[in-house]
Structure formats: structure tokens, C-alpha cells
Amino acid sequence: MASLTSLLQRTTIEDHEEVLQSSNAALAKSKSDLYAQHVKVVALLKLDRYEDSLRVFEESGDALKRRASLEYAYALYKCGQLEKAVDVVARVDDGRGAKHLEAQAEYRAENFHRTAEIYEALFNDKEGLGNEENDLRINSWAADAQLQWKGHSELVRHARPMRDDLEAFETTYNAACLSIAKGELSQGELLLKRAKELCRTSEDLTPEDKAAELLPIAVQHLYVLIRQGRLEEAESIAEEISVSDIPEQSTKKIAQNNVVLARQKSANPYLLYKAFHETPTSSDNDRLFDYQNNILVGNSHSADLLVHKFNGVIRSTSKALSQKPSPSTEPSTALLSVYNAAAHAQGQMGATGLKAILPLLETRPKDLGLLFTAVQLYVSLGKITPAISTVEKTLYALDESISEAEKDVRFNPGLLSVLISLYKLQGRKAQIRTELSKAASHWRERADASAPLLRAAASSLLDSHNRSDLDMAGELFKSLYQKSPDDRLAIAGYVASQATVDFSKVESLLIKLPSQHDLVADIDTSTLEKAGLLLSPSTAATIATARKRTSEGKEGRVTKRIRKSRLPKDYDPSKTPDPERWLPLRDRSTYRPKGRKGKQRAADRMQGGMVSEKVEEPTGVSGGQPAQRQTGGGGASSKKKKKGKR
Secondary structure (H helix, E strand, O other): OHHHHHHHHHOOOOOHHHHHHHHHHHHHHOOOOHHHHHHHHHHHHHOOOHHHHHHHHHHHOHHHHHHOHHHHHHHHHHOOOHHHHHHHHHOOOOHHHHHHHHHHHHHHOOOHHHHHHHHHHHHHOOOOOOOOHHHHHHHHHHHHHHHHHOOOHHHOOOOOOOOHHHOOHHHHHHHHHHHHHOOOHHHHHHHHHHHHHHHHOOOOOOHHHHHHHHHHHHHHHHHHHHHOOOHHHHHHHHHHOOHHHOOOHHHHHHHHHHHHHHHOOOOOHHHHHHHHOOOOOOOHHHOOOHHHHHHHHHHHHHHHHHOOOHHHHHHHHHHHHHOOOOOOOOHHHHHHHHHHHHHHHOOOOHHHHHHHHHHHHHHOOOOHHHHHHHHHHHHHOOOHHHHHHHHHHHHHHHHOOOOHHHHHHHOOHHHHHHHHHHHHHOOOHHHHHHHHHHHHHHHOOOOOOOHHHHHHHHHHHHOOOOHHHHHHHHHHHHHHHHHOOOOHHHHHHHHHHHOOOOHHHHHHHHHHOOOHHHHHOOOOHHHHHHHOOOOOHHHHHHHHHHHHHHHHHHHOOOOOOOOHHHOOOOOOOOOOOOOOOOOOHHHOOOOOOOOHHHHHHHHHHOOOOOOOOOOOOOOOOOOOOOOOOOOOOOOOOOOOOOOOOO
16 A cells, blocks of 8 residues: 555656546555545546545545645635635635635635735735736736626726736736726727737637637627617627537526627517527536626516516516515615516506505515615606605614614615605705714714715715704714825815814814815816806796896886888888877877867867867766756757758
């Protein structure tokens, strides 16, 4: 036995199958031969038989795990047991190799921040860097792209690719992925085209390797074209992609999804459903990231709804939701609730969809995905007040809970932003201030507090006239400033909250704020005065009305444009019209009567002229009322009757 073990130690066999056979022969004589066990697990790893290697580790006990801890961690990593792999490799003191493995395991476990930290530390270790510089550059770009996809843009270390980054297709491709994650699709497309060209002209790759490397680049290019709505170009790219030739199940799943979307313009929903379910689900050691899986799960449920598999969607989503914690702010859980609600509503929108969803919300008041679906339908109908009441009812249910996790959900920034947006639509400033104040009180002492939420709460409290609100605003701004001394908003808020209370506390901070001169140094005041102020529509209308009234008060009625059809034929705009043109002819100052009778009537009407006796004849009884005409009786008229026919 000793001779066989010594033979294995001195062997130079390069065929891993032969090494495996030799180790098996040694273990057949002595199962506890630690060296033979070590040789066997290494040979299995070299043959990509990761599950068999892990089984040998579990059967051999802790001695082998301690002796070959790096190999054990690698086997765990390749079998998808990522958390355990990270735990094992973190305790391995085996230099840069263990750090590389830890970074890979953290990457697959979606701990991208930790991955970026490890690669940065390895890159800064210039003594041990060796030939790893290019690999570290490639992997650090990949970690930053994933951080951007996950929404942690503040942790991204790379801004724009440098010349060295664009010399290899791998770094160029990862730089393209970072640009796409930022939403810079045109820049991402340019980098993808460069990555394709670099891959095709590479002298280090065989034709087979080039074809394998070009496939994921084409899949990503297809995604960009679909996002830009360039479906004809996307369809031509889809023709270049052979989904069956992609070895990784995760990449194959994404490629199949994008190819189906590119080719199906007005697709039969049943054919669409069949195409989406052609690719099998990826395994644990080749699984999708969460944000990728969420999209594909959503597309799968959408295809199910298109073929009216409502009951199937209800069963599958209900089963998945039962295995999730509730309430939950995870996007994947919220997505399941949305599709569950859509299946119950059977694709109906508006009031009909609400009627089917609201009973579910009564039984699941803490289901945030269901809540947001109901709120969205309310808002689409223009019913803001019921939407607010629905959110408040869920918050009340969370308030009654004694669970700390549910309290965190109650004051989740995303949930509060929905409620505050609804409050703003109705101008409820007091309620906004109250909710932000409660959230600030909950999060202010927590290390994982959301800085934007605390800023919003402090800014809102700063507008209050209540002294306690101002004090809390000052404390919030002070804590934000202490955590981030370069945060000018926090400094300005702290100064504003304390300037009228105790100026000595904040006097030293004024030097950190820009001076008034610096703030207005690049402002051209003459141009601003000439351009005027940009007013809101309501303010502009008020000012216009006031100016109109002032103009009418000074100059009378505002002159209106008169249509030509209303003007006389001999109208001359250069002549001033007669101001008495609206008076009767006999009342005008230019009137001159003709004839003796006309002159006499004019003289009788003249003020201060001679009074005729005929004019002064009595016209009736006193009181100014007309006299009643007397008829009949003995007092006949003295006038003679006129002659005429009887």
C-alpha cells in the first residue's frame, strides 16, 4: 500500500482517467488513504464530475475536507451550493487562488459588492499581480455591470472604458453591459460591435472558440435592438443566433426569450406559448440572476394568460406565494402577486378588474403586489381618494403588527413613495409631513436607513412651524452630515434648521457651503431681465387678468378688432370718427333744422329761450298724472262739429 501511495506521489500521468483509476485501486486496498482520496477528488474535478467529487468529500469525512479545503469549496461552488462554498473558502489561507474562488462564489451568489472589493484588493496587490491584470480587469467590469443592474449605481467603480479596456473583447463586452445597464443603449451597441470585431480578429482563439464567444454578444445585441424598437434589425440578428449551440442553459434561456420576442410581431398566442416553454429550466450551478429570472417568470405567466390558462396561473402563483414570507418587498414576490391578481381578473381592466381584485385584498391585506395592482387600477380610473384609503388600510394592518420585519415593511421607502405621491395629487401636505416624520423616527437609528428617505423627511419637517418638527429636522440633517461630511444638502439643511435657534452651532459649517457670489457668478442678470420670469400657467393668467383690468380702468374698453364687413363702405381709418355718431340726428351739435316750423321747434327746445304760452297750457291735475278724458254729460264742447259724411 505504501508503495502504491509513493507511486502516486511520483507519478507524472497527465490523463485524468488514469489518475482516477490509480486512486481507486489504492482506495480498494485502504479506504482511509487520505492521499488517494485527495488525488481522486482532484481527478474528478479535472473531469468536470463535480457532483461525484462532492460525494467523495461527504463520504470521506472532515479529514479530507480540511486537507483539500480549496478543492472542497470549488466542488460546492460548481454544484450550486454557493453560501456553503463562500463559508468554506473564506477560511482557507491559500493566497490569491482562494481569493479568486471566493470572488467567483460571491459573484454567483449575487453579492456583487463583496466581489468588487475582492477584485480591487487583488488588483492593488502589485507584488502578486503577475499575469492576472487582464483577468482582474475583465472580472471587475463584470461585477460593476451587475451592481448597476441590481440598482447599486453608487457602488460602481468604473465610469468610462479606457484605451486598455478596449483592447480585449472580454473587457469591451463587459463595458458594453455596464452601459446597457445604465440605459445608455446607443453607447452599449457601439461597444458590442467593437467586441464582435475584436473577437473575430483575435489570434488567440480557434474558430470554434470564436463562434462560442460571439453567441452571448449577439444575444446582448439582440436585447438592445428590441429595447430600441428596431425589430427588423433585431430579426436579422436573431437569424444569426443558433440557440441549440449555446452550452449554458441560462444563456440559452435568455436567447430563446429574445429570439421569440424579435420574431413574433403579431404572433398566434398558442405558438408564442409553445416557443417560450421550449427551453428547459437552468440548473443550480447555471442559474439565472434574480433580475433575469423575474423577467422570464413574468414572460412565462404572460404567455399563460394569453392562452387563457387562468386557473393554472392562480394555482402556480398561489403555491409559490405560500412559500414566500409575507409581507415581502422582494420584486419576485410582488411579481407573483401581480400575475395572481391578473389571473383572478381574467385580463379585465378598470372597474371590472377591481371588482375581482378587491375581495382578494380583503383576505391578503399585507400583500404589497396585490395592493399596488389595486392602486394602479384606481388611479387609471381617476379615483385618487379610494386609492389612498386602500394604502392606508394596509398601513394600518402593518401598524398593528408587533413583528420588527413587518415594521420595516410598513416604513419601506417604496411603499411610502406611493402613498406620498397620492397625497401630493390632493395637496395633503400635513399628511405627507406626518408620514415622513414617522418613517424618520423608525429608521434614523438604523445603519441600513435610506438616505434619500431621511433627506425627504428632514426637508419636509423644515417647512413646518412646529418647534419639535424643526428640532427633528435639525437632528436628521446632522446625522446625514456626520455620515457623509461632503453632503452639501445635509449641511445646508442643518444650517437652515439651527440658524435661527443657535447660530454658533453651525457658523463653522458655512465655509463648506458655496458663497452667494459663487452661486450667481455664471448668471447673466441682463439676459434674465430681458427674458422675464418663467411663470406657471395659473400665475400667468392672473397677471394677464390684472393687466387687462388696469388697462380698462385707464383707457376705457380695450380696443377690439372689427371685421371689414361691419365697417361702412366709405370708412377711412386715417380720419377720426364722429363721437356723436350714435346720437339721433336732431340731438347732435351739428344739427340745423330747415323751414319755419323746424326752427320754431328747435327754439322751443332750446334751454333759456323764449317760452310760448301754448306750451304752458295745463295738461292735467296736480300730481303730474295725465287728466282723464271727460265723456258725455251736459258740458258739451264749444267747438263746432266738422262737416262730413254721416
